[in-house]
Amino acid sequence: MNEQAARFRDVFSVREFRVLWIAQTQSRIGDQFARVALALLVFDGTSSAALTALVYASTYLPPLLTAPLLAGLADRYSRRTVMWTVEVLRAGLIGLMAIPAVPLPLLAVLVVAASCPDPLFSAARVATLPRVLPDGRYQVGMSISSSTDGIAQIVGFALGGVVVAATGSPHLVLAIDALTFLASAALLRLGLRPHLPETDGTSTAARGFALAGIKLVAGDRRLMGLAALVWTFGLFVVPEAVAAPYAAEIGAGEAAVGLLMAADVVGMVIGALLVARLGADLRRRLTVPLAFAAGLPLSATLLAPPLPVTVLLWALSGLASSYLVLAQVRFVQLVPDGMRARAVGFAAAGLQTAQGLGMATAGVLAEALAPSTAIAVCGAAGSLGAVVVALAFGLIGTGATRTDPTPAEDRPEPSRT
Template identity: 85%
Template sequence: MAEQTARFRDVFAVGEFRVLWIAQTQSRIGDQFARVALALLIFERTSSAVLTALVYASTYLPPLLTAPLLAGLADRYSRRTVMWAVELLRAALIGIMAIPAVPLPALAVLVVAASCFDPLFSAARIATLPKVLPGGRYQVGMSISSSTDGIAQIAGFALGGIVVAATGSPHLVLAIDAVSFLVSAALLRWGLRPHLPASESDGAASRAGGFALAGIRLVAGDRRLMGLAALVWLFGLFVVPEAMAAPYAAELGRGEAAVGVLMAADVVGMVIGGLLVARLGSGLRRRLTVPLAFAAGLPLVATLIAPNVVVTVALWALSGLMSSYLVLAQVRFVQLVPDGMRARAVGFAAAGLQTAQGLGMVIAGGLAEAMPPSAAIAVCGAAGSLGAVVISLAFGLAGASEAADPERSPAAAGDRAEPSRT
C-alpha cells in the first residue's frame, strides 16, 4: 500500500498531535528562557565569564550520559506517563532554582539535575509521534516539529532576554519556565492516550537484549540504522557557523549587531527547509537524503572567500535549508526501529547528535586558532560534504531499497500491535 502525502491541516486536525506540539514548543522555549536567565544570574553573582560559561554548558552536557540510560524507561512504561512525570519533575527543579535565596552551588546541582531528564522526554515524544500520526502524516508532523523547534529556540532566547531586561529579575524568568512545564504536564496528562510501547519480546528487541544498552546494540548491529545515525551525527559539522559567528564577524570588521544575524541564519534556513520537505513521498525522501547532506556543506565552503555579511547570511541560510536532510534521516530512522525499542534507539542517536555538535564546534574553534575563521568554517563544510559521500558508500544508503514502504518496515509492524490497556 503506497504512502499517501498528508497536508498540514490533516496533521493539525489530530488532537493528540496538537498536544504534543504545544508541549514540545513550551518545553523548548522554557529551556531557552532558563539558559538566558541562568547565564545572567550566574554572571550577576560572580562576575566570572568562566563560571557563567561552565554553568551554561552544564545544561547541554548531562544528556550525553543520561540519554542512553534513561530513554529506555519510555520503552517500558506508558509514554504519556513518562512525559508528564518528567515535566512535573522539571517544573519542581526549576521552581526551586527560581527562589532567590538558593545558593550558587545548589543552583549548579539543580541545573545538572533538570537537564538530565531532557533526553527521556524527547525520546518518549518522538517514539509516540508515529502512533499519533500513522502513514504519510508522520513525515509532515516531524517536519512541523523540527521547524517549530528552530523557531522556539530563537523566540526563547529573544523573549528571555527581553523579560530579564524589562523586569531586572532572572528569577522571574525561571518561575515562568517552571509554570510552562506545569502547563505542559497538564496537557500531556489529559490530552494523550497512554501509548504503551509494544512488547519488548518482539523482533529486534529480543535480539538486542539488555535494557539501557539495548538501543546501542540494535543501532550498531543494523547497517541501515547505523548509516542513518552517522548521517544525523554529521550535522555536527554543519552547525559550526553558530559557534564561529563572533570571530567571523570580527574577521569582516563588523560589530556585535552582525553576530546575532549570522547566528540566526542557519536556523532560519532549517525552519524553511523543514517545511519544504514536509510533504515529500517516501521514495523521494530516500533519494534526497544523501544529496541534501552533501549539499549542506557546499555553502560553508564558499565562506572561504569571506564575503560580506549579506552574502554570508544567504550562504549560511542555504546551508541550513539543505540541512533539512536531518528531518528525512530521522524520519526513516524512527520508521525502521520496532516500537518497543524506539525510545532507546532514539536516545542513543540523540546523544550522538548532541556530542557531534559539541565536537564540531570545538574542532572549528581549534582550526580558527591556526587559520582565519572563514577558512575554519570552510574546512568543516568540506569535511561534512565528503563525510556524506563516505557514509553513503560505506552503509549503502544511496541505493538501499529496503523498507521503501513504511507500512512494511519493522516499526510499522510494531505500530499495529499497540496494547489497548490503560
C-alpha cells in the same frame, strides 16, 4: 491514507498531535530564551569564547551517558507518564538556575543536570508520534514538528536577546523557561492517552533493558548509517555556539547575536516544510546530497563576511540541514514499537553529543584562531563526514523503510562490519 495524500490539515485534525505540538513548541521557545541568556551571561562574565561554547555545549553532552540508562523506561512504562515527569523535573532544575545568587560553577552543574533526562523525553515523544499518526500522516507530522520546532527556536533566540538586553536579567529569562516546562507537563498529562509500549512476549530484561537500543542500531547496517548521518549535524550547528564571539569579530555587536543564532534555524524551518510531502523514493535520493550541501555555506564563513551575508549563508546551511527530517523518518519507521524508544534514545543521544562536541571544538578553535575560521573548518569537516558515512554504510541510492514499496532485497540488512 498514503504518504502523498496526507495534508497538513489531516495532521492537525488529530487531537493528540496538537497536544504534543503545542507542548513542545512553547517549551522550545523557553529553551532558546535560556540558551541566549546563558551565552550572554557566560561571555559577559568571562570574555572567553571557549568557556561560552563549553557551557552552551554542556546542554548537549550528558545524554551520551544517560540515554542508554534512561531511554528504556519509555519502552517499559506509559510514555505519557515518562514525558510529563521529565518536564516537571527539568522545571525544578531550571528554576534553581534562575536564582541570581547561584554562582557560575553551580550554574554549570545545574545545566548538565537539566540536560541529562533529555534523551528520555525525546525517545518517549518520538516513539509516541507514529502511534498518534499511524499512516501517511506521520511523514507530514514529522516535518511539521521539525519546522515549528525551528520557528520556536527563532522566536526564542530573537526575543531572548531582546528580553535580556531590555531587562538586564538573564535570570528572569531562565525563570520563564522553567514555567514553560511546567506548562508542557500539564498539557501532556491532561491531553494524551497513556500510550503503553507494545510487547512481543519477550521480557524487557532478557532483551537487554539498558543496552538493547544500542545493540539493535549497531547490529543493523542501515540503521547505523542513518544514525551516523544524523550525527554529522553536530558539525553544522556550531555557529550557534560561537555566535557571540563571531558577532564581536565582524563588529556586529550584541544585538546581532540572537539574529545570528536564529539564521540556520530559519533555513531548517523552510527546508522541513519543503520536504514535508516528498515521496519515499525522492526522500532516499535527496538525504545524502542535502547532508553534504549543509556544510558548504559554512565554509564560506572563513572570509568573515558582513552580517547580512553571514545570515544568508547560515540560513542556506539550515535549509540543507532538512536532511535530518528525511533521515529520522526512515530511521523510526525501521524500528519496531517495543524497541523504538531505546533505539531513538541512542540515536538522539548521539545527536546531542555530536552537537555538544562540535560546539566545544568550535569554541576551542575560535579561541586559538578566529570564530570565522572555526565555523568554516567545522562546516567542511561535516560535508566530508556525510560523504564518508554514506559510502561506508551504503546509503547512496538506497534506504527503504518498512512502508516503502520496494523489493525485499532493499530492506535493511545486518551489519557486516
